[in-house]
Structure formats: C-alpha cells, structure tokens
Amino acid sequence: MQSNDIESLMNFIYPHVDSSPSPPPEYFLNRMILAPCNTDVNDVNNKLLDHMHGDDTIYHSADQVIHEEGADGHDYSPMTTEFFWSINSSSLPPGELRIKKGCPLILMWNLSPSNGLCNGSCMVVVRMSEHVLEVQLIGGEHNGELALIPCISLIPTLTTDFTFKCRQQQFPIRFAFAITINHAQGQSVKHVGIDLCFPVFAHGQLYVALSCVTAKQNVKVLLPHDNLDSKMINIVYQEALLDKGGFQWVSVRVSACSAGSKTN
Numbered sequence: 001m002q003s004n005d006i007e008s009l010m011n012f013i014y015p016h017v018d019s020s021p022s023p024p025p026e027y028f029l030n031r032m033i034l035a036p037c038n039t040d041v042n043d044v045n046n047k048l049l050d051h052m053h054g055d056d057t058i059y060h061s062a063d064q065v066i067h068e069e070g071a072d073g074h075d076y077s078p079m080t081t082e083f084f085w086s087i088n089s090s091s092l093p094p095g096e097l098r099i100k101k102g103c104p105l106i107l108m109w110n111l112s113p114s115n116g117l118c119n120g121s122c123m124v125v126v127r128m129s130e131h132v133l134e135v136q137l138i139g140g141e142h143n144g145e146l147a148l149i150p151c152i153s154l155i156p157t158l159t160t161d162f163t164f165k166c167r168q169q170q171f172p173i174r175f176a177f178a179i180t181i182n183h184a185q186g187q188s189v190k191h192v193g194i195d196l197c198f199p200v201f202a203h204g205q206l207y208v209a210l211s212c213v214t215a216k217q218n219v220k221v222l223l224p225h226d227n228l229d230s231k232m233i234n235i236v237y238q239e240a241l242l243d244k245g246g247f248q249w250v251s252v253r254v255s256a257c258s259a260g261s262k263t264n
Contacts, residue, residue, distance in 0.1 A: 008220075009033065009193045009220055013191050013193040019053065022054065025144075028124060028176065028177075029138045029139055031190070032178065032187075032191075032192060032212070033179075033193040034178065034179065034209045035194070036181055036202075039198075040198055044195065045174075045175035046098075048175075048177040052100050054101055055100070060081070061170035062170075063081070084168070091156045092168055093172055095170065099125055101127070102125060103124065104123070104177060105135065106121070106122055106123075106174050106179065107122075107149070111150075115147060122139050122176055123137050124136050133173075134148055149173060152170075153168070154168045154170060181200070181205045184208060188214055190214055192212050192219045194209045194220070196222060196232055197222055197224050199232060199233065200233075203237045207234060
C-alpha cells in the first residue's frame with residue numbers, strides 16, 4: 001500500500017496513539033516506522049510524541065568538550081549549551097529530550113544485559129523523575145519487567161560526527177516510534193511503515209525494510225510526490241553477493257504500490 005503523506009503513514013501504523021489513557025505497552029511491540037536517515041526518523045518520532053496524550057517532561061543534557069593532551073589548542077568558547085542540545089548524532093541521545101508517560105523508547109547502551117538492559121532493548125515509560133526513568137521492558141525474555149534507567153555520562157563512539165571530542169550527561173535512550181532501516185535488521189513485526197521520501201542509499205536497505213513485516217497487507221510505503229511510477233531502486237552491490245560458486249545476484253527495481261509487488 002502506498003502512502004500520500006507522512007500523517008497518513010503515521011495513522012496507518014499508530015492508530016489511536018492519541019487515546020487517553022495511552023496505549024498499553026503491547027501496542028508498541030508490533031509497530032514501527034522505518035526510514036533511511038536519522039533526520040527523517042527524528043521528525044517522525046517528534047510528531048508522534050506530539051500526538052500522544054499528556055504533558056511532556058524535558059531533560060537537557062550536560063555537555064563538555066574533552067581537551068585531548070598533546071592536541072593543537074582550540075578555542076571552544078563559542079559552543080553554547082544550545083549548540084550542544086542541537087547536535088544530532090546517531091551515537092548520542094538528544095541533548096533536549098522530551099518524554100511522555102507511555103511513550104516507547106529504545107536503549108542505546110549496555111547497562112545490564114543480564115536484566116534485559118542492553119543496546120537495542122525496547123521499553124515504555126512508566127514514571128519519570130529528575131535523574132531516573134522507570135520503564136517497562138517490551139519483547140524478549142524480560143517482557144513486562146520493570147527497570148530503572150539512570151542518567152549517565154556518554155562519549156560518542158562515532159568520531160566522524162564531530163571535529164572535537166565531547167562528553168554528554170543524559171539518559172541513554174531514543175524514541176522507538178521510528179528507527180533507521182539499518183537498526184531494524186533482523187527484526188520482524190506486524191505493522192511496518194517505510195518512509196522513502198529520501199531514498200535508500202546503502203546495500204540491501206530496501207530488502208531489510210520490506211522483510212521486517214510479517215504480512216503484505218500490513219506494510220505502507222511513503223514515496224516522494226514526484227515518483228510517478230511508484231518504484232524505488234534497490235541498491236545491490238554485486239561484488240558483495242558473489243558466492244563460492246561464482247554466481248551473482250542482480251539489482252532489481254521494487255514496486256512500492258503494494259507490499260507484495262513484483263520485481264523486474
């Protein structure tokens with residue numbers, strides 16, 4: 001099924017998300033929206049958070065530049081707190097984090113793997129305080145268990161996101177209404193929305209996105225308005241698929257008119 005706008009896509013995947021009280025944790029277990037880029041993911045997450053019932057609580061990070069010994073001297077004085085809060089890095093949580101009770105989150109750090117608190121764990125917010133979030137885990141062997149997420153000190157792992165080294169004090173979480181296609185690899189859920197207004201750009205991304213859904217009637221794809229033939233290029237590097245027998249897979253064009261579309 002093809003979508004005409006982002007609101008239609010969100011309503012298809014998250015119907016009644018604005019209900020009061022908020023949907024139960026199980027509601028979010030089988031729903032997600034995928035996009036190739038973090039910018040689109042952040043936009044969808046913020047829109048859906050606005051749709052949810054209730055008031056939000058804002059948590060601002062505490063940030064500082066790490067001056068490396070022996071490095072050339074730099075003047076970092078123009079870096080205001082507002083600048084740090086505006087940084088969008090895939091290896092850091094938002095500097096300005098808005099949270100509502102009942103919203104879905106994904107953990108970005110291995111806090112306690114034996115208790116289900118590892119990188120990629122999904123949860124919903126139960127209660128908020130100044131330095132700790134109480135959450136309920138969803139999915140996996142710890143489904144339904146309560147846990148505490150502290151505010152911790154984080155250093156970005158992707159150094160290419162910055163020209164300097166910094167440390168952030170924040171809750172190690174992001175919203176889980178929408179995630180990037182790369183982070184969805186290996187997952188399987190009932191309702192999937194795919195935002196392809198910005199097209200896929202890496203090997204196998206389109207295949208990963210379409211393979212996350214369990215039934216073709218439960219997927220909806222958002223394409224650019226100027227995409228008149230309702231098709232999207234699936235990027236496949238033949239060199240990466242060369243098997244021991246010397247056979248190669250070929251690139252295909254995948255129709256986004258419907259989930260079970262033909263390839264040619």
